Amino acid sequence: MLQANRLVRWSATPERWPRPLLAPTHEKGVLLGSHTVNLERSDSDADPVLEAGKQHNVRLAAPAFDGLLLAPDRPLSFWRTLGRLTERKGYRHGLALSGGCLTPSIGGGICLLANALFEFGARQGWHILERWGHTMEAVPPPPGALWGMDATVAWPYVDLVMAPREGAVRLGARVSDGKLRLSIHGAEAPRTRSRLWSEDESLLELAEGTLRINRVVRRVEDTSSGAVLEERTIAENRRRLLNPEARKRTCLTCGETACHARVEVPRSEVRAP
Template identity: 35%
Template sequence: MRAVIVQEPRRRSALRMRLGTAFFCLRRRLRWHTGGLRFARLRPEAECPCLWAEHSTPLLRQLRGEEMALQRNKVTNLRLALSRLDGLTLAPGETLSFWRAVGKPTRRKGYVEGMLLRNGRVAAGIGGGLCQMTNLLYWMTLHTPLTVTERWRHGYDVFPDSGRTQPFGSGATCFYNYMDLMVRNDTEHTWRLTLRLTETHLEGEWRAGAPCDRRYEVYEKEHYIQGEYWGGFTRHNTLYRRTFDLEGTLLGDDFLIENHAIMMYDPMLPGNSPESLPAS
């Protein structure tokens, strides 16, 4: 009898999660079809010769055992997603939806188990690792006049800051399909997203039909770490962006986002203490 009492709430909880996921996925699909949005598409004829932003991130971190195998699988998942995103163009007024472009990652499409985070724990899941793509896309977009209309912050700070080149919280997580990354073109020019995989890195560019006429610096404020009553730590900051013309005149200094995350490592251990980074 005791076993039944313990398992029943778990069944109900799992059922609620499945029903909730189905509801939010359906609502997203309805938004795609009835929201009045015009979406990015391939236009080989569009000329976008002018580089505005570029970035690259390493494909592998030195982790242990099974986690390393999941990272290698991630490369397969990134390659499949890249094939749906590379070359997409944004005409004025159009929106790039990451999940609408990539589609649902399934075994049938060739996706494999990569590394996911579930409730702060590393787990295996089909399509795992695609947040590296949304992280890259989000960071590049912050260095253009394109408008981010939807972004979800990471709920966990996974790795210590060793080798970090961007401020904490400058990425974007994703989960099919209701945690999306969406970018709208509010400029008068057409933009093209270019992506590629090398042996060691995921690389991307935003190019446009007009020359780059400004420069951006993304930086953090109000960075602090807080000990929590349950014994762990949380990390917080806000990100801002300065915009300059090519002569160095400041055009704007704007708030971007606020971040809060549970730390999955001990910041009190030697070498783990996070440090604020200068503007990008």
């Protein structure tokens, strides 16, 4: 029902979810910003099969976003741009959060791309029209880092939708040397700057585990006058923390066979390097 509702809304309100359109290749313009993310996790808890699937999925998905024309009246919709992730399109099993567990899923790990796009757009001062945070924490944030700059996605109704603030831009997205590289080009230098910080950070102990809570606040200022154009919360986060043992347990290692979320990974992927 949720999927059908969102697909109908795509057709009924195309101004919110426009079809992807490529920018003219000869109009690259001024580099407004760039963002680089490592594909490989820095911790040792990742399952090597699902980690390899994640990296494959991000490499396969990134070209769909490369060269996109975006504007205040032409937002970026993650799913409208990428489409459904299927085996027929070449996607593999990667790590996903489902039913409170770490499970293999076709297209799993694609949230790395959504996370990077959200953080990049948020730091550029883009309008955040739709964003959903993860409800579990599989990888703890680095000490001192601004956490909660992530975006979970689920076809097609849990989406990431953002729009540039100042004018038309060309989005760049590519994978090289084990890194996802994002860039934005526009017609002229930016007229605004953004600052982000965390508020109301806390740990809440509940029966189901510990929750990490915060709000990410953003202030957008005019670069010439310093006037504050906007100050608002752009992300509210409540994540259940997984203990070290749970972060390593997936359907590939768990002995539970009756679990509703259990997924079998084909031998061809298990043997993949």
